[in-house]
Amino acid sequence: MAGPGTVTAVDEFRPDGPNLVVGAENLEFLPSLPDGAFTLVYLDPPFNTGRTQRRQQLSMVRAAAEESDRVGFGGQSYKTIKGALASYDDAFADYWEFLEPRLREAWRLLADDGTLYLHLDYREVHYAKVMLDAIFGRECFLNEIIWAYDFGGRSKRRWPSKHDTILVYVKDPDGYWFDSEEVDREPYMAPGLVTPEKVARGKLPTDVWWHTIVSPTGKEKTGYPTQKPLGLLKRMVAASTRRDDWVLDFFAGSGTLGAAAAALQRRFVLVDQNPEALEVMRRRLAEHL
Ligand SMILES: C[S@@+](CC[C@H](N)C(=O)[O-])C[C@H]1O[C@@H](n2cnc3c(N)ncnc32)[C@H](O)[C@@H]1O
DSSP states (O other): OOOTTOOOOGGGOOTTSOOEEEESOHHHHGGGSOTTOEEEEEEOOOTTOOGGGHHHHHHHHHHHHHHHHHHTOSTTHHHHHHHHHHHHOHHHHHHHHHHHHHHHHHHHHEEEEEEEEEEEOTTTHHHHHHHHHHHHOGGGEEEEEEEEOOOSOOOSSSOOOOEEEEEEEESOTTTOOOOGGGSOOBOOSSGGGSOHHHHHHOBOOOSEEEOOOOOTTSTTOOSOTTOOOHHHHHHHHHHHOOTTOEEEESSOTTTHHHHHHHHTTOEEEEEESOHHHHHHHHHHTGGGO
C-alpha cells in the first residue's frame, strides 16, 4: 500500500486482489484503474476546492465539453450553461471544472450494470445534475435522494437547511443492478393504518432518507470532520451491488464506503490525498486490508 501523498503502483488493483486504500490525488491515480471495474462509485467531494486546480485542467475540460454536448444535450445548451456560470460566479465555475473530469472517470470506471451516487449539498446539486445529464445522458438519471437530518441551529430568516442531496445515475438504464429486497426497511409512520404483518416487516424506504448525522459522542465517530453515516452507505451498497462486487470512493475521507462494503462482504478501493484521512481509514479498516 502507498504512503500518504504517493500514488499506488499502477498494477496494484487486481479484480482478484485485496481491498485498497490509496494515498493519491484522485485524477492522477484513476487512469490506472481498468474500465468498468466497479459496480458502485460513491463520491462525496469537498465543496469548492477547484480554484487551485483550474489552470492545469482547463484544456482537458474543453475537449471533454465538446463531446458532452453530443452525448447528453442537443445544440449548445451544456456549453451555454457553463459559459453563463463562469460569467457570474468564478468559484462555481472552478468547482465545475474540478468535478467534471473526475465524474467522467467515474463513468468510465463503472461496470455496465453499475451505479454512481454523488453526494452534494443544496448549493451545488443543481449544477451537478446538469453536468451528469451531459456525461451520462438524461435517461441514466435514476434518483435524487434527499438525506434529511435534524441537527444544529435553525435560521429564523429562511427555512433551515437540514438535508443533503445524493444524485443517482446508472451506466445503462436497461441493465443496472438494483435489489430492493436487500434494503433495510423503515417503520411505518402510521402503523395503526396497516396490518400487523406489514408493521413487523417495515416499509421500503423512498427517495427521502431520514437518518441522524454521525453522533459526536457515538462509537461510529472516527474523528474525521466530514464523516458520513454508515447507515446511508450500507443502504446504497446493499441495493446497488452484489456480494464480492467492487466499489470505489475517490474522495474517501474516513472510508465510510469501505466500512459499508466490508460489512456487506463487498470489495473496495478508497482514494484520498489527505494523510489524515489515510490514517483514519487504515485504522478503521485494518482487518479488511
Ligand atoms: C467530504 S470528504 C469525504 C468524507 C467521506 N464521505 C466520509 O464519510 O468520511 C472529501 C474528501 O476528499 C478528499 N479530496 C479532496 N480533493 C481530492 C483530490 N483531488 N484527490 C483525492 N482526494 C481528495 C479530501 O481530503 C476529503 O477527505
